[in-house]
Every structure is written in structure tokens, then in C-alpha cells.
Amino acid sequence: SDTKSKRSCLCSIASTVSLLCVILLFTGSFSAELYNENQCRPGGSHALPEGIISNTSDLQMRPLWDLPKTKTIDNKEKASTNLFAMAVGIKQKDLVNKMVKKFLASNFVVMLFHYDNIVDEWNDFEWSTKVIHVSVANQSKWWFAKRFLHPDIVPDYDYVFLWDEDLGVENFHPDKYVSIIKSEGLEISQPALDTEKSEVHHQITARGRRSNVHRRIYKSGGRGKGCDGSSTAPPCTGWVEMMAPVFSRAAWRCVWYMIQGDRTKNVGVVDAEYIVHYGHPTLGGLDVNEVSSRAKDHRVDFSLRGNFYVKNLLFGLKYISNVVVELALILICVRRMSYRELQVFRKRWQKAVEEDECWVDPFQ
Incomplete structure (x- = not known):
């Protein structure tokens, strides 16, 4: 009887264990499916049915007093497919006005970041x-772009133009430009600079008159500073100015x-459509022309003589020198801050590379 009871007990335990295994198997399978499903969903949306979730948005303005237009074929053709964004200050309103009118005429969505x-x-x-x-006061266009142009907010736009405010667009046509970069397969580009009117800092941005697009420059230079057909790094190829x-x-x-x-293939400068870079200071900085006009307000009447003439002359020189010093200090502070931010970025990059075991440098 003891042997029978032991066998009965063992059978009971085996049955219970088998039942538990089956339950765990189905539960684990269900949990894995649920985990995989939730893993593909945006954070915070797990409690919502999948069909109601909208992962992206756009910058199209919608009226408060009317229903939005349905996505008919006709409306799709009229919809804006490109975005033009720019950090602006009221001092450059004339240049900004010309740019905005030109891009709106080409059916762009236009977004202005007011730094003043x-x-x-x-x-x-x-x-x-x-x-x-x-x-937002005293912020750069990159600060605005990082916070207001998230890729999931602008996924409907084929191209994002992120420009400065001191550009002349008399010879620039947005539609033609988009057509060129599409046909050339450029992922990152810029219009070339008119060398006769622009402040050109880098040779690769200068307009070439014999081509529609150029992706590299050729120049002689010692100690590896030259650019030739085998160059693979900026500023010889794969580089545009910001x-x-x-x-x-x-x-x-x-x-x-x-x-x-791949910067050597998909980055280029468009020569056929070009602009003028005036090099005006942004973020409310003092302009050299503004300094000159202020100085004229304190000009000296050279017909005067004696102490009165000397006092006015000294006052005028003192004013001019103070303005120049102020301008120089502003430029120094901006450059110093840019250098610090670059150093911080390099440290962040190095740390990220060291900690990410899965990342592979595509240029090595």
C-alpha cells in the first residue's frame, strides 16, 4: 500500500508540473508577443489601440473655424513638400522679406525663428x-532647429532649408534648385556663392561657372593641405558651409x-543656382555700417577752432573707439563660446564611441 501511495503521489506531482509547464509556455509566449508588440510602439502609447496612434505630425496651419481639407489628389498636389526655416532679427527685415516672398511663391512652408x-x-x-x-531671445538657428524641427515633425517635407538671414536671393530659384539636387542625388547641399558680391570663407562654396554642381575642389598645397581627386575629407569634398x-x-x-x-557622393554645392552672402552679424550684433552711421552722428565741424574743436574731436574719437571695442568684445565672446561648445561635443563624441560597443565608424 505504501508503494501504491508513493506512485500515486509521484503521478500527481508529475501531472501538476506538466500543467504548470504548459501554463508557463503559453504565458511566456503571450508575454513575448506583447513585449515585441509594445517594443515597436512609441513610449507612453501602450494603453492605446494601435490604429489610433499617430507617430508623426507636420507644420501645416489649420483653421479654428473650419474642418481641415481632405487628402484628395488635388489637395496633395497643392500641398507643400519642402520647408524653409530661418533665424531672423528685425534689423535684416528687408533681406528676410525678399527670401520669404520667393520661397512662399514656390509653395514652401516657411518658419521664422525670432532671436530678438x-x-x-x-x-x-x-x-x-x-x-x-x-x-526665443538670443538663440541660434541650431538651437531652434533641435527643439522645433524634430524629424517626426517634418517627415512630410522632401527637403529642409535651414538658412541664415544675411543672404541675397536675386539669382536663386527654389523650384529649380530642388529639381537639380533631386536629379543629382544630393542629400546635403547648398547654393554656391557669388564670388563677386559675397563674403566667401571657403573655396568649395564659391560658384563654378562650368558646371551645375560640384562635389570637390582641386588646389595645390604642401604638407597634405592640397586637394585632388583622391581627397576624401573636408574641406576638399563632402562639405557645405552652415x-x-x-x-x-x-x-x-x-x-x-x-x-x-557618405559625404563624398551625397554632399555638394549647386553652381547653377547661387546666392550672395553679405556676412552681416546676427543675434543682434553690431554691423560695421551701423558703427559708421553712428560715428557720422558725432562728426566734427572742422570749421570750428580752439578748445571747442578739440573737445568735439576727442569726444568723437572716444565714441568710435568705444563702439569698436564693444563690437570686438562681442565677437570674441561668441568665438570663445563656439570653441567651448566644440570641445564639449568632442568629449561627448569620444565617450559615446567608447560606450557603444555596437557602433562602427563608417569612415574607418
């Missing part, structure tokens, strides 16, 4: 209510996360 906190004075322009205004960059949808997603693609 002045917005109402732009209401003088008829287009003011047709563009998006974002105002005054007027244009990003494809895919490139902007990469750039926003600080990652690049």
Missing part, C-alpha cells in the same frame, strides 16, 4: 500670417541625431 523676441513688427508684411513664428544648408528628409533625420552619410 520682436514679432509684431513683422505684421507690416502681407505674408506674416502665412508663416510660422517662433520667438549659412545655407539644405537637407533631404533622410539626411535631416541623420543630422538631427548628429550622424552623417
Whole structure:
């Protein structure tokens, strides 16, 4: 009887264990499916049905008093497929006005970042209510772009133009430019600079008159400073200046996360469509022309004689010197801050490379 009871007990335990295994198997399978499903969902959306989740958005303005237009074929053709964004200050309103009018005429969505906190004075322009205004004092266009142009907010736009405000666009046509970079397969580009009127800092940005697009430059130089057909790094190839960059949808997603693609093939300067870079200071900085005009307000009447003449002359010189010193200090502070930010970025990059065991440098 003891043997029978032991066998009965063992059978009971075996049955219970088998049942538990089956339950755990199905539970584990269900949990894995649930985990995989949730893993693909945006954070915070796990409690929502999948069909109601919208991962992306856009910058199209919608009226408060009417239903949004349905996505018919006709409306899709009229919809804006490119975005033009720019950090602006009221001092450059004339240049900004010319750019905005040109891009709106080409059916771009236009977004203005006001770094001087002045917005109402732009209401003088008829287009003011047709563009998006974002105002935060003393911030650069990259600060605005990082916070207001997330790739999931601008996925509907084929190209993102992120420009400075001191550019002349008399010879620039947005539609033609987009057509060129599409046909050339450029992911990151910029219009070339008119060398006769522009402040050109790098040879690769200068306009070439014999081509529609150039991706590299050729120049002689000792100690490895020259550029030839075998050069693979900036500033010889794969490089644009940050005054007027244009990003494809895919490139902007990469750039926003600080990652690049193949710069030797997909980065170039468009010669056929070119602009003028005036080199005006931004973020409310003093302009040399402004300093000159202020100095004229304190000009000296050379017909005067004696102590009165000397006092006015000294006053004028003192004023001019104070303004020049102020301008120099501002420039020094901006450059110093840029250098510090570059050093911080390099440290962050090095740390990220060391900690990410899966990352492989595509250029090594």
C-alpha cells in the first residue's frame, strides 16, 4: 500500500508540473508577443489601440473655424513638400522679406525663428500670417532647429532649408534648385556663392561657372593641405558651409541625431543656382555700417577752432573707439563660446564611441 501511495503521489506531482509547464509556455509566449508588440510602439502609447496612434505630425496651419481639407489628389498636389526655416532679427527685415516672398511663391512652408523676441513688427508684411513664428531671445538657428524641427515633425517635407538671414536671393530659384539636387542625388547641399558680391570663407562654396554642381575642389598645397581627386575629407569634398544648408528628409533625420552619410557622393554645392552672402552679424550684433552711421552722428565741424574743436574731436574719437571695442568684445565672446561648445561635443563624441560597443565608424 505504501508503494501504491508513493506512485500515486509521484503521478500527481508529475501531472501538476506538466500543467504548470504548459501554463508557463503559453504565458511566456503571450508575454513575448506583447513585449515585441509594445517594443515597436512609441513610449507612453501602450494603453492605446494601435490604429489610433499617430507617430508623426507636420507644420501645416489649420483653421479654428473650419474642418481641415481632405487628402484628395488635388489637395496633395497643392500641398507643400519642402520647408524653409530661418533665424531672423528685425534689423535684416528687408533681406528676410525678399527670401520669404520667393520661397512662399514656390509653395514652401516657411518658419521664422525670432532671436530678438520682436514679432509684431513683422505684421507690416502681407505674408506674416502665412508663416510660422517662433520667438526665443538670443538663440541660434541650431538651437531652434533641435527643439522645433524634430524629424517626426517634418517627415512630410522632401527637403529642409535651414538658412541664415544675411543672404541675397536675386539669382536663386527654389523650384529649380530642388529639381537639380533631386536629379543629382544630393542629400546635403547648398547654393554656391557669388564670388563677386559675397563674403566667401571657403573655396568649395564659391560658384563654378562650368558646371551645375560640384562635389570637390582641386588646389595645390604642401604638407597634405592640397586637394585632388583622391581627397576624401573636408574641406576638399563632402562639405557645405552652415549659412545655407539644405537637407533631404533622410539626411535631416541623420543630422538631427548628429550622424552623417557618405559625404563624398551625397554632399555638394549647386553652381547653377547661387546666392550672395553679405556676412552681416546676427543675434543682434553690431554691423560695421551701423558703427559708421553712428560715428557720422558725432562728426566734427572742422570749421570750428580752439578748445571747442578739440573737445568735439576727442569726444568723437572716444565714441568710435568705444563702439569698436564693444563690437570686438562681442565677437570674441561668441568665438570663445563656439570653441567651448566644440570641445564639449568632442568629449561627448569620444565617450559615446567608447560606450557603444555596437557602433562602427563608417569612415574607418
